[in-house]
Amino acid sequence: MANDVYSPTTVSDPKSSWFLGPGSKYLDKVRFPLKVSEVLLSLVAFVLEESVSSCSSCHPLYFFEFVSCTAFLFTMLLLILLATTLHNKVGISCWPRVDCFYTAAIAALFLISSIVFASGNDGTTVETVAVVFGFLAMAAFCADLVFFLKVNGSPFRGQAPPTTNGGPAPPEAEKLNGAP
Numbered sequence: 355m356a357n358d359v360y361s362p363t364t365v366s367d368p369k370s371s372w373f374l375g376p377g378s379k380y381l382d383k384v385r386f387p388l389k390v391s392e393v394l395l396s397l398v399a400f401v402l403e404e405s406v407s408s409c410s411s412c413h414p415l416y417f418f419e420f421v422s423c424t425a426f427l428f429t430m431l432l433l434i435l436l437a438t439t440l441h442n443k444v445g446i447s448c449w450p451r452v453d454c455f456y457t458a459a460i461a462a463l464f465l466i467s468s469i470v471f472a473s474g475n476d477g478t479t480v481e482t483v484a485v486v487f488g489f490l491a492m493a494a495f496c497a498d499l500v501f502f503l504k505v506n507g508s509p510f511r512g513q514a515p516p517t518t519n520g521g522p523a524p525p526e527a528e529k530l531n532g533a534p
Contacts, residue, residue, distance in 0.1 A: 378436055378437050382505075388494060389429065389436070399425075406480055409476060
C-alpha cells in the first residue's frame with residue numbers, strides 16, 4: 355500500500371550530480387577542454403621550470419615559476435568550481451566576470467613571463483622547452499578568452515537602459531497595490 359502512494363513521487367533527479375563537467379552552465383563543450391588544456395600546459399611549464407638545475411640570472415626564472423605555478427593552481431581551482439556544483443556554495447554570483455578577468459590576466463602574465471624568461475635564460479634545452487610551454491599555455495588562455503567573448507560577449511558591459519527616442523518613458527501599465 356505504501357509503495358503505491360510513494361512510487362510516482364520518488365523519481366531520482368538526473369541533474370543532482372555533483373560533477374557537471376561540460377554540461378555546466380559556465381563551461382560548455384568547447385571551454386571545458388580548453389580549461390583542462392590550460393591546467394595541463396601550466397603544469398608542464400611549471401615542472402619544466404622546476405627541473406632547471408642552475409641559472410646565472412635567476413629573476414626571470416623565478417617570475418616564470420610564479421606565473422606558471424599560480425596559473426596551474428588557480429586554473430585548477432576555477433575548473434573544479436565551474437565544473438561541479440561547488441560554485442553554488444561560494445558567495446560569488448558573477449562567475450563570468452571572474453572567469454573573463456582571470457583568464458585575461460593570466461594570459462597577459464604568461465606572455466610577459468615567457469618573453470622575460472626567453473630573453474633572460476641560459477639557453478639550455480629545458481629552459482627553451484619551458485618557454486615553449488609557457489607560450490603554448492598563453493595561447494590556450496587567449497583562445498579561451500576569445501571563445502568566451504565570442505559566445506558570451508563582454509561580462510563587464512552593463513544592461514543598457516531602454517531607449518525612448520528622446521521622449522519621456524511610457525507609464526507602467528500595472529498599478530501598485532490595486533490602485534485605480
